[in-house]
Amino acid sequence: MLQLTRPVLRSLTIPRSGRIFSAAPRPRPGQGVDFGPSVWVPALGIFLRGVHSRTFRKGLGSSSEEEAQYNLEGGNDIEALADGTGGWLAHRAEASTPGSGPGTDWINEVFSDPSDEQGADLSATAAFKVPSARLTHPPRILVLYGSLRPSSFSRKLAHECARLLEVLGAEVRTFCPRGLPVRDPALEDHPKVQELRNLSRWSEGHVWVSPEMHGCVTGAFKNQIDWLPLNTGSVRPTQAWQEFDEDGRMKDSNFRDRVVDVMEEYYKFTLIMREHADALVDRFSERKEVAQKGRLLTQAEHLDRTLQPFSLRRQKSSAFGHQPIFQGMAGTSSEEEARYTLEGANDIEPLADGTGSWLAHRAKKDVPGSGPGDDWITEVFSDPSGAQGANIASSAAFQVPSARFAHRPRILVLYGSLRPTSFSRKMAHECARLLEVLGAEVRTFNPMGLPVRDPALEDHPKVQELRNLSKWSEGHVWSSPEMHGCITGAFKNQIDWLPLNTGSVRPTQGRTCVVLQVNGGSQSFNAVNELRRLARWMRMPCCTNQSSVPKAWQEFDDDGRMKDSSFRDRVVDVMEEFYKFTLIMREHTDALNDRFSERKEVAQKGRLLTQAEKEKLKNEASADAGSPAVGSKK
Structure with a gap:
């Protein structure tokens, strides 16, 4: 999840080095795929999800067999279909040009810095690779946002994130929540519900962007999560109307630099975490349950103690006294440790x-x-x-x-x-x-x-x-x-x-x-x-x-x-x-702590400034403009 708060974008769910990934619906022994609780949640509202084979209609732009399984016909376009599904490339100005958008093409400037104005670029992040990677296809990212307003800033921010991820090398799909019914078990087969779930299965990561209303995410955003259901976070722009131009593009500011930071970190984070998803969701309690019960029980079976009485208490026996596993005192194992012991x-x-x-x-x-x-x-x-x-x-x-x-x-x-x-x-x-x-x-x-x-x-x-x-x-x-x-x-x-x-x-x-x-x-x-x-x-x-x-x-x-x-x-x-x-x-x-905004600051200022130095520069700029600094009294 990503938060934009005053005076700057303040946090991600992967606290600036990466907050982790979410579990996909996984097959249980003897059962089909169900939508279980989240297992992993990366920062930023990212989910690393396993892909499970169900066959769906092959659509446009599928880059792999896995993607083709979860594409809905005609969905890879800018405009939606007659039933309201599709329009997954609505963030593009041209359907065939990844990363394209209306108005000022600032993303191209940030990517390669052709004018040398930024002093930093994203090309190194786009070239980032995980050593000995098993998976070589572009990371598959689903973008969700939380407002149906025509001028929605959460949608504008979501589209900017999608464009950034595309120029970095990701396959991106944006889901439009318009037409998604309020969560009702009777509507499981609704086309928008199936679309959202299929896109989530297809994806390896999520980007979540929501306005804040009444101190929380919007109902429009939460309703999408309720249909999955998975947990992560939100994106909250403060005074967002000042940060976008008439074309819906972000203006040059520290807010925009932070969004770039978040997307490049998220891109690398998804590449890293998808390599290890299986190892991270392999749990002792589930292995134990399968060994003792023959399969993973449903939540209802866990609650029904008459059906599955829970008796895992081990009888103490003198035969099972202390058996040391690792010998030797834990001493300093490296120069780094020795410095702080x-x-x-x-x-x-x-x-x-x-x-x-x-x-x-x-x-x-x-x-x-x-x-x-x-x-x-x-x-x-x-x-x-x-x-x-x-x-x-x-x-x-x-x-x-x-x-x-x-x-x-x-x-x-x-x-x-x-x-x-x-x-x-x-x-x-x-x-x-x-x-x-x-x-x-x-x-x-x-x-x-x-x-x-x-x-x-x-x-x-x-x-x-x-x-x-x-x-x-x-x-x-x-x-x-x-x-x-x-x-x-x-x-x-x-x-x-x-x-x-x-x-x-x-x-x-x-x-x-x-x-x-x-x-x-x-x-x-x-x-x-x-x-x-x-x-x-x-x-x-x-x-x-x-x-x-x-x-x-x-x-x-x-x-x-x-x-x-x-x-x-x-x-x-x-x-x-x-x-x-x-x-x-x-x-x-x-790699995860290497950020565009910091590279840019070093290039322009010669070093990273302290917070006090940044505040001083802000106050000086406000004084030159003839207006009081943010937070100062008149």
Whole structure:
């Protein structure tokens, strides 16, 4: 998803380095294809979807057999058909010319910078390729927008995005929501419903653009998602009428540069993520269910406990004591890690100044993944007793083809409570143990002693410790309780100490993130939603799977270990997906963080400016124009 807010476009769902992809409807054993919940959500409202073979009429412009399967006859044109379907190339001025549009052809200028006015171009992004890629066809992108007004700015912005993606090399189809009925199960066979679903099956990524109305997306946009149904986000232009000319083209501004940034990042992100979609949606809980039940159950069957009684509790046995999986203390594995390791901190107990104890999640300092009490993680890893019917050894063996980095992924774990019996800490420690047995280097930060954010305390030992750990890391695990419908102040305070600026770049950008929450009462998702928003602001690509554990006091035993349940299986799913996601994303951080607007700024200004310098230039420009700066008082 992409947000344009004042004074600049502020965020994407792939927080500026890539927020991830969404699952396609997938065949279940013994069933046809159904439209299940989203599995992956890339930034920007992108979905990476698997393609499933159903035969549809072959249409114009099909570039591959897969595309032909999902094309509706005559849909690849500028004008719609008699039944209201089609018109998928309405973003073009000429049906045969990808990227064409009315009026000023600024996209051609941005692509190759023939006049040398921009100081940067998009040709390198168009040439971007994933090493050892299995898929070589152009990425297939579906564009959705959320207004039926003739002068709709969300449609204008969607069309500009479509043109940018076409010049980068993507196959793009724009869906017109006019004529799509309001969600009604009786209208499943409506031509517009079938068109939308077929286009979504055809696609490998989505671009979502919506106006904001009453603090939310429009009904016209949400209705399209309800027919799929899948989850991502929105696009919100502020004062959009100032940003488009009479031809519906975007004017030259920092808003337009941000849209270019978003599209080039999204294009590369889709190329990367489609290579690994199968690995990322391969989950322990589903493998376990197939092994135990013979197939994946429907939601109704899960709820019908008389039909399928759920009894997955493993009887404890002395035969299944602790079996270490990885030996050796997790020390510095590279020069990068060594730079940010504090002496003596790789231990279970803290140092005299309160820092350290990064291995507090372990029961034995030299045994990664060890914990007190029931050693269920060893059982889940290799399933020696056969009780699980599935294991996570295959995820531990996952490797990215032609990977540049061979060291173990470096993960920082943060939690949001100082209580001695904190369930968010217990959850964080279980996540740390799982990641260690999968093969990661893990450090857990203890927030005890971290002062409340105060610029006068920048040199505090706990502040320096937290920042150094974040610099060391390649991914974060965030676990917070929910209090008063939100994350805790103890957690937010840790994040407040992190957003450091180097020029205009957040040093957290590019690090992966995964979010979890614990609840004292019934299940809620307020905290994980807030955590996702934080990750997006910090430009951290966020794993789409997540966990929310209700009545946490029932889900942990006296040793702080999770009891056998569907909630524990979900935590395993989340950690194995996050582990693979981090391996994938760290290979491409440099490419995803390479942005047109920043290249342009360096070319024109000699370097990236700080936010204070940008505001000063804005104020000076406003003063020269004889008008007050934005936000200034008269």
